[in-house]
Amino acid sequence: MASARLRQAFAITGVLGLALSATACGTGSSSNDGGSSNAGSAECAPYENYQGHEGKKVTIYSSIREIEAERLAESWKQFEDCTGIDIDHTGNAEFEAQLPVRVDGGNAPDLAFIPQPGLLQRFAEQGQIKAASAETKAMAEANYPADWLKYSTVNGTFYAAPLGSNVKSFVWYSPAMFQEKGWSVPTTWDDLIKLSDTIADSGIKPWCAGIESGDATGWPATDWIEDLMLRTQTPEVYDQWTTHQIPFNDPRVAEAVDRAGTILKNEKYVNGGFGGVRSIATTAFQDGGLPITQGKCALHRQASFYANQWPEGTKVAEDGDVFAFYFPAIDPAKGKPVLGGGEFVTAFADRPEVQAVQTYLASGEHANSRAKIGDWVSANNKLDLANVANPIDKLSVELLQDDSTVFRFDGSDLMPAAVGAGTFWKGMVEWINGGNTANVLQGIESSWK
Amino acid sequence: MTTTTPPVAAGTQAVDKRSTRVSRVRKRLNTRIATVCAIVIAIVWTIPTFGLFVSSFRPEDQLKTTGWWTFFRDPQFTLQNYQDVLFGQSASSGRLASYFINSLVITVPSVLFPLAFAALAAYALAWINFRGRDWLYIGIFALQIVPLQMALVPLLSFFSRGVSLGGVTLLPAWNLDGAQNFAQVWFAHTCFALPFAVFLLHNFISQLPKDLMEAARVDGATHPRIFRTIVLPLVAPALAAFGIFQFLWVWNDLLVALIFAGGGEGTAPLTVRLAELAGTRGNEWQRLTAGAFVSIVVPLIVFLSLQRYFVRGLLAGSVKG
Numbered sequence: 001m002a003s004a005r006l007r008q009a010f011a012i013t014g015v016l017g018l019a020l021s022a023t024a025c026g027t028g029s030s031s032n033d034g035g036s037s038n039a040g041s042a043e044c045a046p047y048e049n050y051q052g053h054e055g056k057k058v059t060i061y062s063s064i065r066e067i068e069a070e071r072l073a074e075s076w077k078q079f080e081d082c083t084g085i086d087i088d089h090t091g092n093a094e095f096e097a098q099l100p101v102r103v104d105g106g107n108a109p110d111l112a113f114i115p116q117p118g119l120l121q122r123f124a125e126q127g128q129i130k131a132a133s134a135e136t137k138a139m140a141e142a143n144y145p146a147d148w149l150k151y152s153t154v155n156g157t158f159y160a161a162p163l164g165s166n167v168k169s170f171v172w173y174s175p176a177m178f179q180e181k182g183w184s185v186p187t188t189w190d191d192l193i194k195l196s197d198t199i200a201d202s203g204i205k206p207w208c209a210g211i212e213s214g215d216a217t218g219w220p221a222t223d224w225i226e227d228l229m230l231r232t233q234t235p236e237v238y239d240q241w242t243t244h245q246i247p248f249n250d251p252r253v254a255e256a257v258d259r260a261g262t263i264l265k266n267e268k269y270v271n272g273g274f275g276g277v278r279s280i281a282t283t284a285f286q287d288g289g290l291p292i293t294q295g296k297c298a299l300h301r302q303a304s305f306y307a308n309q310w311p312e313g314t315k316v317a318e319d320g321d322v323f324a325f326y327f328p329a330i331d332p333a334k335g336k337p338v339l340g341g342g343e344f345v346t347a348f349a350d351r352p353e354v355q356a357v358q359t360y361l362a363s364g365e366h367a368n369s370r371a372k373i374g375d376w377v378s379a380n381n382k383l384d385l386a387n388v389a390n391p392i393d394k395l396s397v398e399l400l401q402d403d404s405t406v407f408r409f410d411g412s413d414l415m416p417a418a419v420g421a422g423t424f425w426k427g428m429v430e431w432i433n434g435g436n437t438a439n440v441l442q443g444i445e446s447s448w449k
Numbered sequence: 450m451t452t453t454t455p456p457v458a459a460g461t462q463a464v465d466k467r468s469t470r471v472s473r474v475r476k477r478l479n480t481r482i483a484t485v486c487a488i489v490i491a492i493v494w495t496i497p498t499f500g501l502f503v504s505s506f507r508p509e510d511q512l513k514t515t516g517w518w519t520f521f522r523d524p525q526f527t528l529q530n531y532q533d534v535l536f537g538q539s540a541s542s543g544r545l546a547s548y549f550i551n552s553l554v555i556t557v558p559s560v561l562f563p564l565a566f567a568a569l570a571a572y573a574l575a576w577i578n579f580r581g582r583d584w585l586y587i588g589i590f591a592l593q594i595v596p597l598q599m600a601l602v603p604l605l606s607f608f609s610r611g612v613s614l615g616g617v618t619l620l621p622a623w624n625l626d627g628a629q630n631f632a633q634v635w636f637a638h639t640c641f642a643l644p645f646a647v648f649l650l651h652n653f654i655s656q657l658p659k660d661l662m663e664a665a666r667v668d669g670a671t672h673p674r675i676f677r678t679i680v681l682p683l684v685a686p687a688l689a690a691f692g693i694f695q696f697l698w699v700w701n702d703l704l705v706a707l708i709f710a711g712g713g714e715g716t717a718p719l720t721v722r723l724a725e726l727a728g729t730r731g732n733e734w735q736r737l738t739a740g741a742f743v744s745i746v747v748p749l750i751v752f753l754s755l756q757r758y759f760v761r762g763l764l765a766g767s768v769k770g
Contacts, residue, residue: 065725066733090713093724098707105605105708286732287513308732311510 044082046365049135053353054084060357061099061109062343065091068375075370079360085353103128103348110354111361113163113343116413117151118420120344124154130347131157133355139362143380147407151414152344161362164370165342165379167396168223168303168410169230170324174292175317183298189231189330193262196269199298205272207263208297209280210288211432218425219412220285221432223339224264224301226411228256230337231330235406242414244448249441257437264432272297281432292322301327303341304377304396317391324392326399334406338399341410342379379407416448423447505530505738512735530739534726545722545743552700552718552747554631555710559638559699560692566639567646568654568688572676574647575655576662586651592644601708604640608633608709630716633709641705642695653687654680689758693751700748719744 064072069091076087092098102108114120123129140149140161152160186192199206211220229238233252240246241253263269271279273291286309289300293314307316314321329337345361347354360366364382371387377396388394399405412420423444431440500517507520508527535545574586611622665675703720710716723744727734
């Protein structure tokens, strides 16, 4: 009798335990602030086309986090208030690895900001992402240069509009130091080399660089190669290189790598503040340009986002402590090649509210709203320069909106991950450590299947 | 545990042999050289943590340009890193407490569920005779070999799509939202912990003297009663040992939480928050030094308060069998 009751008690406890684990915490989230839209007011006029989705929720997944994520959330706050769509953004450091897992597991976000066109293309070929709606496509075509849109077009279908951008073709320098020594900012390749020689003669090594970046060690050097591919070759050859229509060890690629070597592997030029050529491989990319502020180095080629790395209190401006100039073209007649990167707003769902948000993010309203909050660059041509406060961002936007600019996306993000985020990085480390150009390129080529 | 062993000749012999072996080992390890070696190893192993600890009090520019040992030559002290981590600079990062609670909400059930299920399963596998018992045990044992990473996508699909076979839905999708995601994390951690937990506890429970069980049966005790009044108190060290293992593993876990909890503030544990602290481009990595020490506090308390059982549990598990 007692045993039967005991058994019963055990059974109940077991069932309760299971039930608890299955239905736990029915409270749910209380973040739903939809349903209180004031669609009629004047400030909501720009969002008229996005109405009719009140109380709906759109999830976004990206690699943007911390302060930048907060600014992003702030940028679409008014859109949320006016349309009643609740945008739930989650940023994660493991984005690139997690997104395929979530997609394969059937738990894809509605929208993802994908910074690698190569990954976007893979999703498109597997049929896992949705083509952009006609409105999104029209909005993107009106606001972004064709150079950008081709990266999110796979087999003739347009998938995603760009969002933020960064410009990689920059050389950081110290305006104060330049003024003091009487150096001027070079506008041609020859001037740049001449300046480097002048600086080298003055007793400091002109260039500093660092390519150590944890698992991603080597990537800053791939940017060097890409920038020089764009400068020694035509943009068409660059496209053939990133799509593997020409082999990785093509003589034209070797020419670009050797050209990069005239600076990066020149003991006379590098590595200001750190040591010899090999110290490039062991210097963290975050620290790579810091000797400029200590007067131990004069030039550092790195993207616009390097602005965040300067020590607190460093004034980043044309008349400040540090600033950047455009990495000059070798043959100015061919236009201004600009290497850059950016995210693409990719949709995994085609619900109308998701498409509305996708269209909104491609619009000038969002670009300006985000730019006003600060630290933002976009290739969106509706972006008003007056809204871009930060001098380096302003310079980037000017460069992106310039008609003579020939924009190309960071090549290592276009290549298959095994190459672009694998052997290319490792090959560059080997190359810096004394590896011969032909062998290194041969090694990368043989890894590209 | 040996005190409950009836004085069977073979048993005492084994105990004697073991104790002499233990004392011989103890004697041999008790030399001066061994002590010096142990101290040296302890120091070498502690240096990285110590460096991290010193770093967490250094100002950002110092931390980023010089090694932690420069602290002793040129001591500069700041609490800024802890200030950033605990109270944040911006509106949303000042809520470390909520991630702390998320971590607890994830960890406590993720320790208790596998403990409860594994103890029941281990008892059944050890003391209830049923057909295929050994094969079942071997199967559970073998499951330990499956890497967790392999199960992530199928498990996620199980939650978000449900299970259907040939168009027939066997189990519906869970369709969880917000805080309900905790259930997924508990489920995942419980699944991943069970094979090892069952194995560990089975080793313990099956070593309990058979006479004890038989005596209980003769007195009319049922399985639930034996389990509750005899087995559970006797394997308490093992339960504690596994509890610590599982606690540390779940507390430090990032992967499972990332995938099953979602990264939102409502459900993400401390580890997810720590990974974010360095900023989008990793330029605020000085905060990680302080973050590591903030997150270490709870596991340290758990470990120190239970380490007695931990050592006892480990020893008992290894020597027996």
